[in-house]
Amino acid sequence: METQKGRKFLPDRRATCLVLIVIFICGIEALEMSTGKIPFLEAVNGSDVLLPCTYASCIGIHNLYFKWEFNDNGTMQKVIDSVIPTDNVEPSSIDIYRERVEFVGSSKSNNVSIIIWNVTFEDAGEYTCFGKNPKEKGKNHSAIFTLYVVDELRVxxxxxxxxxxxxxxxxxxxxxxxxxxxxxxxxxxxxxxxxxxxxxxxxxGIDNTENGLSGSKSTPKPTPKKA
Missing domain, CATH: 1.20.5 (Single alpha-helices involved in coiled-coils or other helix-helix interfaces)
Structure with missing residues (x-):
């Protein structure tokens, strides 16, 4: 009986270990915030600028809190924040704390990007896209996007x-x-x-003919007359 119980317990233990390994691997970077492969942009003064940010989670989200912050000489100023209830569900309300800013993201594409309309030189600096998923028990994740504002683009x-x-x-x-x-x-x-x-x-061919070789015709010599 003990042997049978041991045989039944072994697969369950293996399954438990496998689940723990998967949870551990996902827990390392369960939520990831990304501002793209090129996390900076040079924009002309007066133009409209998109600040991109997407999130990804292998364990799903629940009441994901996200926000954008602007680094004003070391002081972090909140630009926008909201809460996404769950996957593919749009946030019910979005709070915007800065002028000329609009939220253009969508939870259907895991996107929390924003647009700054008519940028000025004061808008230049570092912007932080922050995310916090309660499923991860309080872990914070963020990505930085740098905006440069110039009079004109360099040729x-x-x-x-x-x-x-x-x-x-x-x-x-x-x-x-x-x-x-x-x-x-x-x-x-x-x-x-x-x-x-x-x-x-x-x-x-010409030489052979002149030398009287085979295949050539030669002129017969006259027979000498008898005296």
């Missing part, structure tokens, strides 16, 4: 790129011309060699 000097592309293109063109000349030269040499062979065969 990128493509001179070096154009020179490199021109050199590469010219090299390819020269290589193609060289290959064409090579093939044409080989073709001409092959024709000349073929013509020389024909000339040798023709001259060989």
């Amino acid at each position: 990128v000097d493509n001179t070096l790129t154009i020179i490199i592309v021109s050199c590469v293109g010219g090299g390819i063109a020269l290589l193609m011309i060289f290959m064409l000349l090579k093939n044409f030269t080989l073709f001409v040499l092959a024709k000349l060699e073929e013509k020389n062979k024909e000339c040798l065969v023709s001259s060989s």
Whole structure:
């Protein structure tokens, strides 16, 4: 009986260990906030700017609290905050604490992005996208996005790129011309060699005829007269 009980207990123990491992792995980074692969942007004064932020969780969310904050010389100023009840459910209310800011995210795409309309130089700086999922027992997660505001966008000097592309293109063109000349030269040499062979065969036939070899006709010599 003990053996049977032990056999029944072993799979349950393995299943429990597997569940604990999965929970542990997910718990390391259960919630992740991301501002994209390029977490900065250079915008022209007076333009409209999108500050991107998405979240992901392998254990799901429940009353996910998120907010955007602006770092004003070391003082964090709240820009916007709200609570997402659960997956694919939009927040019931969104509080905005800064002018010219609009929430454009959607929980259906795990998006909590915002737009700043008509940015000014005062809007430049670091913005933090913060998230807290109660399922994780109080763990906080955040991502930083940096906004630069300029009078005009810098013109990128493509001179070096154009020179490199021109050199590469010219090299390819020269290589193609060289290959064409090579093939044409080989073709001409092959024709000349073929013509020389024909000339040798023709001259060989003429020599055989003159020397009276097989296949040639020779003029018979007259029979000497008897005295």
